[in-house]
Amino acid sequence: MLSPQTPETKPVKLSVRNMDFRYGEKKVLDGLSLDIHAERVTAIIGPSGCGKSTFLKCFNRIHEVSSAVKVSGDMQIDGVDIYRGGIDEVDLRRRVGMVFQKPNPFPKSIYENVAFGPRLFGVKDRATLDGIVEDALRKSALWDEVKDRLKESATGMSGGQQQRLCIARALAVNPEVLLMDEPCSALDPIATAKIEELIGELKENLTIVIVTHNMQQAARVSDYTAFFWLGKLIEMDLTERIFTTPRERMTEDYLTGRFG
Numbered sequence: 271m272l273s274p275q276t277p278e279t280k281p282v283k284l285s286v287r288n289m290d291f292r293y294g295e296k297k298v299l300d301g302l303s304l305d306i307h308a309e310r311v312t313a314i315i316g317p318s319g320c321g322k323s324t325f326l327k328c329f330n331r332i333h334e335v336s337s338a339v340k341v342s343g344d345m346q347i348d349g350v351d352i353y354r355g356g357i358d359e360v361d362l363r364r365r366v367g368m369v370f371q372k373p374n375p376f377p378k379s380i381y382e383n384v385a386f387g388p389r390l391f392g393v394k395d396r397a398t399l400d401g402i403v404e405d406a407l408r409k410s411a412l413w414d415e416v417k418d419r420l421k422e423s424a425t426g427m428s429g430g431q432q433q434r435l436c437i438a439r440a441l442a443v444n445p446e447v448l449l450m451d452e453p454c455s456a457l458d459p460i461a462t463a464k465i466e467e468l469i470g471e472l473k474e475n476l477t478i479v480i481v482t483h484n485m486q487q488a489a490r491v492s493d494y495t496a497f498f499w500l501g502k503l504i505e506m507d508l509t510e511r512i513f514t515t516p517r518e519r520m521t522e523d524y525l526t527g528r529f530g
């Protein structure tokens with residue numbers, strides 16, 4: 271974990287300024303400004319309904335698939351506006367992968383789940399695909415468990431394995447950012463520990479933003495923590511600072527269970 275004694279050396283990967291988000295008339299994110307550093311883990315915490323998931327989805331514009339929404343302000347990836355910078359949304363979703371609360375593998379084989387993205391992006395050669403699938407399964411710490419049953423259905427895996435498969439599926443297209451929306455909330459403590467360990471390894475090459483309701487998890491895995499309340503950013507800092515000396519009373523009350 272990054273500490274107050276260590277100066278930040280990683281550049282800003284995702285930058286947000288004066289961002290508002292509306293579902294129809296309903297404003298759910300209000301005037302957000304924050305920076306997310308490359309190859310760090312940033313945790314988003316806050317009470318239910320404060321807009322954490324909505325915020326996460328804005329980074330790969332995935333909400334555009336389902337609802338009439340309006341985003342204003344600036345959101346940038348590597349200095350290019352995600353909404354107005356001419357970024358192709360399919361390419362954006364390749365660069366910014368996402369893993370959801372409930373593991374959602376396709377009803378296909380383990381192999382086909384991981385090969386799906388690369389195929390979509392035009393990889394046809396079998397040996398190349400095999401290599402990508404193995405690499406992604408190794409990075410998601412699943413290879414040894416599944417290498418002898420790649421043709422079996424993904425739906426027969428345990429919940430924890432399915433979630434690591436979803437991570438492998440996201441990694442197979444070589445993303446730069448991984449968004450994780452409560453990725454362990456449906457998992458037991460052992461499966462959760464595996465995912466947390468994995469997060470620590472993946473951040474060597476990836477920028478990770480994780481929404482979690484589990485404060486111990488935020489403290490364990492993240493370098494930075496942002497506390498949201500009613501669609502506003504109350505405070506963001508190094509996780510060590512947020513959990514030891516938060517600046518805002520509201521953050522302290524939330525962390526100590528006095529509200530939320």
Ligand SMILES: Nc1ncnc2c1ncn2[C@@H]1O[C@H](COP(=O)(O)OP(=O)(O)OP(=O)(O)O)[C@@H](O)[C@H]1O
Pocket residue numbers: 293296298316317318319320321322323324325337
């Ligand atoms: N598709 C939608 N249409 C309209 N309102 C929505 C939609 N999705 C979410 N909302 C509303 O937006 C607000 C923020 O929801 P969001 O799911 O982002 O919060 P959250 O902090 O992630 O909550 P939780 O911790 O319970 O998952 C809530 O008031 C929610 O009711």
